[in-house]
Amino acid sequence: MATSDWRLEGEWIKNCNCAFGCPCDFNARPSQGYCKGLVGMRITKGHFESTSLDGLVFAVTVDFPGALHEGNGQMQPIIDERATAEQREGLFNIMSGKHSAEGTLFHIFSLIVTKIHEPVFVPFEFSFDKDGRVARVVAKGVLETEVEPIKNPVTGQPHRIQVVMPEGFEHRVAEIASANIRSTGAIKFDTKGSHSSLANVVQTPEGVAA
Numbered sequence: 001m002a003t004s005d006w007r008l009e010g011e012w013i014k015n016c017n018c019a020f021g022c023p024c025d026f027n028a029r030p031s032q033g034y035c036k037g038l039v040g041m042r043i044t045k046g047h048f049e050s051t052s053l054d055g056l057v058f059a060v061t062v063d064f065p066g067a068l069h070e071g072n073g074q075m076q077p078i079i080d081e082r083a084t085a086e087q088r089e090g091l092f093n094i095m096s097g098k099h100s101a102e103g104t105l106f107h108i109f110s111l112i113v114t115k116i117h118e119p120v121f122v123p124f125e126f127s128f129d130k131d132g133r134v135a136r137v138v139a140k141g142v143l144e145t146e147v148e149p150i151k152n153p154v155t156g157q158p159h160r161i162q163v164v165m166p167e168g169f170e171h172r173v174a175e176i177a178s179a180n181i182r183s184t185g186a187i188k189f190d191t192k193g194s195h196s197s198l199a200n201v202v203q204t205p206e207g208v209a210a
Helices: 085-095 105-112
Strands: 006-016 035-048 057-064 073-080 113-116 120-122 124-129 134-139 143-148 162-164 173-184 188-204
Touching (some): 035 124, 035 143, 035 188, 057 124, 057 134, 085 105
Parallel strands (some): 073 113
Antiparallel strands (some): 006 035, 057 073, 134 143, 143 173, 162 173, 173 188
């Protein structure tokens, strides 16, 4: 697999329709038998070759009819409208998986997604507090999601739990939280009180660096 010089460092959100704990992280089947969700990132520091990606935001909505490893998925890239033509090309090159080693996040996605909807370029709002388990992402006109702590059903107090994946291809450690999602782009779905993972990540052509 050909690789290039790229790096994405920043704040990572994965929200989906599953119950808290995302069965995919445990190699289990999705809670409802299918997966509809999103990943999103605010790049605090990044590049593709000589093109800086600092400060940009992107998201991807996905739809899989079964477990992710069974494939046949759909995705729609949602890109920060501030990205220049060179930055858009850099992000698409990374997302393509063609510039990543086998078994890494974007390479795996390239194998399990069979339909890619036309990308959209929109303004983003992005707020992120991993330790507080609070986040919000708005991609104008196509996606809104809010994250809050899981609540104890008896006391109503915030419940904290982490998932640690020493060999994870997405992240190493994530705070688990509760998400509401409204996706109105090419992949439409609506959830309340579903799964969220919040993490700080560093992705490279060779996989997760941190």
